[in-house]
Amino acid sequence: MQVMTAVLPASTDVLVVGAGPAGSAAAAWLARAGTDVLLADMAVFPRDKTCGDGLTPRAVGELTRLGLADWLRAHTVNRGLRAHGFGQTLELPWPGAGFPDWGSAVPRTELDDHLRDVAIKSGANAIDGYKAVEVRWSGDRVAGVVFRAPDRTKHEVRCRRLVVADGVRSPLGKVLGRSWHRDTVYGVAGRSYIRSTRSDDPWISSHLELRDEQGSVLSGYGWIFPLGSAGGGPGEVNLGAGTLATAKRPAEVAIKPLMRLYAEQCRAEFGLEGELRAEASALLPMGGAVSGVAGRNWALIGDAAGCVNPLNGEGIDYGLETGRMIAGVLTEGAGPEDLGVIWPALLREHYGEAFSIARRLAGIATNPRLVAALGPVGMRSDLLMTLALRWMGNLVTDEDRDRAARVWRWAGRRSLAHDHRPLFS
Ligand SMILES: Cc1cc2nc3c(=O)[nH]c(=O)nc-3n(C[C@H](O)[C@H](O)[C@H](O)COP(=O)(O)OP(=O)(O)OC[C@H]3O[C@@H](n4cnc5c(N)ncnc54)[C@H](O)[C@@H]3O)c2cc1C
Numbered sequence: 001m002q003v004m005t006a007v008l009p010a011s012t013d014v015l016v017v018g019a020g021p022a023g024s025a026a027a028a029w030l031a032r033a034g035t036d037v038l039l040a041d042m043a044v045f046p047r048d049k050t051c052g053d054g055l056t057p058r059a060v061g062e063l064t065r066l067g068l069a070d071w072l073r074a075h076t077v078n079r080g081l082r083a084h085g086f087g088q089t090l091e092l093p094w095p096g097a098g099f100p101d102w103g104s105a106v107p108r109t110e111l112d113d114h115l116r117d118v119a120i121k122s123g124a125n126a127i128d129g130y131k132a133v134e135v136r137w138s139g140d141r142v143a144g145v146v147f148r149a150p151d152r153t154k155h156e157v158r159c160r161r162l163v164v165a166d167g168v169r170s171p172l173g174k175v176l177g178r179s180w181h182r183d184t185v186y187g188v189a190g191r192s193y194i195r196s197t198r199s200d201d202p203w204i205s206s207h208l209e210l211r212d213e214q215g216s217v218l219s220g221y222g223w224i225f226p227l228g229s230a231g232g233g234p235g236e237v238n239l240g241a242g243t244l245a246t247a248k249r250p251a252e253v254a255i256k257p258l259m260r261l262y263a264e265q266c267r268a269e270f271g272l273e274g275e276l277r278a279e280a281s282a283l284l285p286m287g288g289a290v291s292g293v294a295g296r297n298w299a300l301i302g303d304a305a306g307c308v309n310p311l312n313g314e315g316i317d318y319g320l321e322t323g324r325m326i327a328g329v330l331t332e333g334a335g336p337e338d339l340g341v342i343w344p345a346l347l348r349e350h351y352g353e354a355f356s357i358a359r360r361l362a363g364i365a366t367n368p369r370l371v372a373a374l375g376p377v378g379m380r381s382d383l384l385m386t387l388a389l390r391w392m393g394n395l396v397t398d399e400d401r402d403r404a405a406r407v408w409r410w411a412g413r414r415s416l417a418h419d420h421r422p423l424f425s
Pocket residue numbers: 017018019020021022023040041042043049050051052053054055056059130131132133165166167168170171172189190191240281282283284301302303304307308313314315316317319
């Protein structure tokens with residue numbers, strides 16, 4: 001049953017603010033479990049989101065759970081990562097293991113609109129063009145959220161539980177007390193679109209040797225993610241570049257000029273045609289470097305909770321996963337709930353080890369001299385890069401028993417024990 005809400009209802013059981021992958025997944029799973037849920041977003045859909053549009057096997061797994069495998073396959077399918085740099089090119093198939101052995105890429109304007117539709121078709125109420133601006137409290141519980149309508153009038157929606165999926169800046173999260181710690185490594189990244197004769201390439205490409213105009217190695221990487229050519233003629237690729245930074249070591253590179261330079265370096269090899277379009281850049285809090293992720297009856301998910309992999313910048317998968325996880329918590333109905341305790345503990349259980357070691361390694365990679373020294377060593381070894389692909393993509397499940405998985409989990413546990421500030425706190 002599809003429910004389109006033209007006006008805000010006065011109340012709902014669960015209010016989800018933000019209809020990106022995290023919010024739409026939460027709303028879809030909640031509605032499928034029979035919960036009364038309202039999915040609200042300040043943007044009018046379809047809307048763009050600055051992103052590389054890459055869907056690694058972790059995201060494909062989650063989209064498959066939602067019933068979208070065939071829809072994805074009709075877009076584009078890739079079989080792994082082609083890593084370029086330091087004089088080498090390696091084709092590294094997705095490892096499979098506990099995840100699908102294929103990836104995809106879908107422009108966010110289309111992906112997010114479709115995911116929001118899936119939530120609506122699952123039974124969620126939805127409204128767009130309404131910005132959440134204030135919170136109403138009843139003791140330590142959120143009792144409602146005030147929205148500003150397109151005509152600037154204010155409307156309150158009462159709710160029993162609140163899920164905040166309002167993205168990287170998380171304005172509603174801030175009202176609730178969320179803060180992001182920039183002393184932990186974060187990303188600065190930009191993306192663009194450009195026509196390419198290789199838009200059907202079955203590999204996504206990453207250039208691990210990213211150089212500035214003076215030829216110095218930067219800490220970061222460039223990517224070219226083929227988007228397919230379903231419309232006929234040369235289709236497009238998503239072309240972008242990202243670098244890592246910390247408060248102590250801020251990114252000293254202008255992302256958009258870097259992207260243009262990178263495009264020129266790749267133009268001939270990747271059959272790039274014309275100019276970059278829709279250039280945009282954004283910051284990326286990563287690895288759970290956020291405190292205040294939950295209170296008595298509210299929780300932050302996705303980017304709002306800093307659920308982005310520090311080693312590859314992907315967060316669509318973690319948004320989808322945390323959306324499903326919070327829906328599970330809210331529909332389990334076990335005893336008197338206190339999300340302020342349950343939610344950060346669950347995030348740490350799922351992501352603690354992987355995010356802790358990943359952000360430690362990413363912190364090291366903010367040093368360009370180390371990248372220049374270690375990059376060539378890694379790129380000389382197929383085996384090392386295959387391991388790196390699996391680890392960097394966090395393509396390890398708790399069930400995996402092979403040596404690579406055991407080493408990754410062991411390193412994660414050691415890293416966690418040495419963290420000066422626990423993740424998600
Ligand atoms: C340049 C770049 C490249 C990236 N590449 C990749 C990639 O290739 N693969 C990958 O997996 N990840 C990538 N990421 C990360 C990915 O984009 C995010 O992790 C992902 O979008 C998180 O989803 P989300 O649902 O948490 O937030 P979002 O997708 O940001 O959605 C948040 C929603 O909240 C709404 N909102 C915000 N404030 C309010 C408010 N006050 N009231 C109502 N609504 C509100 C917004 O309109 C938005 O629709 C990239 C990020 C960047 C910056």
